[in-house]
Amino acid sequence: MRAFLAILRKELAIHFTTPVAWVVLVVVAFFSAQVFAGALDGFRLLVTRAGEAPGGAAILDRVNLTDAVVARLFGSVGLFLVVTTPFLSMRLVAEERRAGTLELLLTSPVRPASVVAGKYVASLLVLVAALVPVSLFPALLSLAGRGAQGGGAVEWPTVLSGLLGLLLLGAACLAVGLAFSALAPAPVVAALLSLLVLLGLWLANLFTVGAGSAARNLAAGLSASEHLSPFLQGRIALADVLYFLSLCTLGLFVAERAVEGRRWG
């Protein structure tokens, strides 16, 4: 436990003294703001047009801020996480190997599982930090919508379920990235490999144009974006939670084996 905490603290110190974590935080926040502004604009346009058109009231009944703005924003944040987390995770083990510091860790009375766990939890904390500004946007909507008709403009249960989905997605991405960091000979290789795999998982549901229904089902089952979207609509299904947790488990297992297996190289 002591070693785990020491590694966790050391990792956090390194995350925030090197630029990578800051860049990820800024990139996620900046692009989220862009998407948020765009979605909000789109929503305003929709509401204006619907108000002018005949039968527009029926349309207005079926749209709301949470689905039109927050779910859209979170969907994009999902992609941002897929693209940025490989850069958070690339260093975790590969850099230690390159710098020779892995030799310190592996000759200390510390189990590889503690090494992997400490590194993973530290990167999760960076992920949580990246999601804080993202969750400010619905809070902003809620503040701005206060007093407007209908009271609370934002459905918080849906927002929270969306944030949970993003957290699970990010956690799975980091676990996959950690596994590649433990396997790859250099951080850049780890980043590219995990980016490739994660984008593949994210887009898997698109690769099936013209394929049979069995292939389509399989692709949808593998697709990270398919498993994220129910969360964004406020539905937390066991199957989706298990999907992300299995990716986490698999990534951590491979990472632990790879760190342990370093000795056998």
Add this chain to the structure above:
Amino acid sequence: MIEVSGLTRRFRDRVAVQDLTFSIDRGEVVGLLGPNGAGKTTTLRLLTGYLPASSGSARVAGFDVFEQPMEARRRVGYLPELPPLYDALPVRAQLAFASELKGLSRREAAAEAERVASLTGVSEVLDRPTANLSKGFRQRVGIAQALVGDPEVLILDEPTVGLDPFQIREVRDLVRSLGGRHTVLLSSHLLPEVAMTCTRVLVLHAGRLVGFDTLDALVARHLPGRTVTLEDIAFLEEIFGKLVSPA
């Protein structure tokens, strides 16, 4: 304190270390001498549990390195060939981190960092990032790191490589002062290096142990009448030391 029996390590098609058997007593400072590629680093990595052995056994401080790795590692301080330092961390955080890995509490680790820093003369750079250190300081911080937790056994891989003669002498004096309290095994490819610090010498060639004795005995056996050479080298280095540090 260190007992090795039939230790062998193969890398795919190559035998790096073959059938090593030796034992080192408590408080000894022993040199592991051999040309580059003789298997010195592999031997030390086997003893620290970084590499598993293909066959044979090794006990350090009474614990089997491969069967009871946690117990053994708690009692070993190790300086690898390249000091394993995190560029992003200040020396103080680096040493405290290494202490915590050895099982010390945060508070103990902070005090331990100060203690080993003053032992190795790196107190003045405690708050500098390790990335900005000169090679001599990096090496000494590496030795300081090996000393955290006051391990019974110290394993140092080429502790003086890349240093200038003056720094070499400092590190040599430091290592010599560690003997007695710690059992030290250090590797080198320089005979005079080993001659001046070690009580006994292990000579490794092509992965095999070709000699294990006191230096005097080795010299007497292989170079009768040539002991003077070593003194000559010491003499030259002393002159260099005086030139670079006017006292």
